[in-house]
Amino acid sequence: MSAPALKQAPLREHTRILGLGAYRPDVIVTNDDVCQWIDSSDEWIRQRTGIVTRHRAPADISVIDMAEGAAREALAKAGIEATQLGAVIVSTVTHPFATPSAAASLADRLGATPAPAFDISAACAGYCYGIAQGDALVRSGAADYVLVVGAEKLSDVIDNTERTISFLLGDGAGAVVIGPSETAGIGPSVWGSDGSKWDAIGMTHSLLDVRELALAANKAGSLSAGEAEVTDAAIWPTLRQDGQTVFRWAVWEMAKVAQQALDAAGIAAEDLVAFIPHxxxxxxxxxxxxxxxxxETVKVARDIADAGNTSAASIPLATHRLLQENPELSGGLALQIGFGAGLVFGAQVIVLP
Known part of the structure; x- marks a missing residue:
């Protein structure tokens, strides 16, 4: 007995980014501020990283607050109501709850319920992962419009005295709305991972370790883990990295991925108006x-000088600044690539909104 034929959503050939938004916290942290905690200098940080300042969110501003600010601007620029969203995707590694997702809360705030909502944990490649999924959802007919957000409050997971990564990091959020298009606006995604370098960037310890450390720190062996109070800030998991490993991998391997994204899109470097790396x-x-x-005709995003490394938020934030400073780039082709902890990577050529 044959089953009845199933109906399928109509496929779409093309998508594009319709609107872009950003949120930058008001607190600006200088290199001199950072050097209160580490034995370094403004000159050393500038020479080694190019960073001059970074934005950090105050205690009363959450990942979801920043995501909302960026999302509302992206929706307004796209001319799309939240009720039209077919999916809400938030890329973050700093939402403080394992569950529920930041995306579900964001969808509720925006009025996008009952759109499906989920988070992506792909660190600094998270935004490009979100673009890949948003593009696929719209082309498959599963959604008319998809909101993709990269939002991070990295200041919550740094030890200011740690020298390998703490001085690099900032907070912020960027968002885009992806929708159908008559012409190609998002090229094929080149994405992947290399788990053999899993420990090159990560946390000082796991949440399971925190439970055990909390019990030991409080000498509360008779209490359950849920009853123990955390009194030692040093047991909170914070970020660290093997800087040399990450630098070599990024320089040698990610240029290859970027070239693969150009090849997949069928264009050459001289066809670009912008390069927007993590x-x-x-x-x-x-x-x-x-x-x-x-x-030299290709504008290169260098938002890091003022914003620091904002992980999943860095590419949309850099794109936002680039278009603010160079509005004539709108409609041109840009190569974007994200890479980070995992190690993970993702890249696409896009038409700038």
Whole structure:
């Protein structure tokens, strides 16, 4: 007996980014501020990373607050109501709750319920992962419009005295609305992972370790883990990295991925108007520009100087600033690439909104 034929959503050939939004916290932390906690200098940080300042959110501003600010601007620029969203995707590694997701809360705030909502944990590649999924959802007919947000409050997971990564990091959020298009606005995604370098970037310890450390710190062996009070801030998991491993991997391997994204889109470097890499380190950006042999006509996003490394938020924030400063780039082709803890990576060529 044959089953009845199932109906399927109509497929769409093309998508594009319709609107872009950003949220930058008001608190600005200088290199001199950072050097209160580590033995370094403004000159050393500038030379090694290109960072001059970074934005950090005050205690009363959450990941979801920042995501909402960026999302509302993106929706307004796209001319889309939240009720029209077919999915809400938030890329973050700093939402303080394992569950429920930041995306579900954001969808409720925006009035997008009952749109499906979920988080992506792909660190600094999270935004490009979100673009890949948003593009696929719209083209498959599963959604008319998809909101993709990269939002991070990295200041919650740093130890100010730690020298490998703490001085690099900032907070913020960026968001885009993806919708159908008559012409291609998002090229094929080149994405993947290399778990053999899983420990190159990560946390000092796990939440399971926190439970045990909390019990030991409080000498509360007779109490359950839920009853123990955490009195030692040092047991809170914070970020750290093997800087040399990450730098070599980013410079040598990610330029190859970026070139693969150009090839997949069927374009050459000279066809680009902009290059928007993850804002990890200015030296990494400079090396990638050389390896890709980008012509001087290509604008290179260097938001890291003022914003620091904001992980999943860095590419949309950098794109937002680039378009603010160079509105004539709108409608041109940009190559974007994210890479980070996992190690994970993702890249696409897009038409700038």
């Amino acid at each position: 804002q990890a380190n200015m030296r990494i950006i400079d090396e990638m520009v050389k390896k890709l042999k980008l012509p």
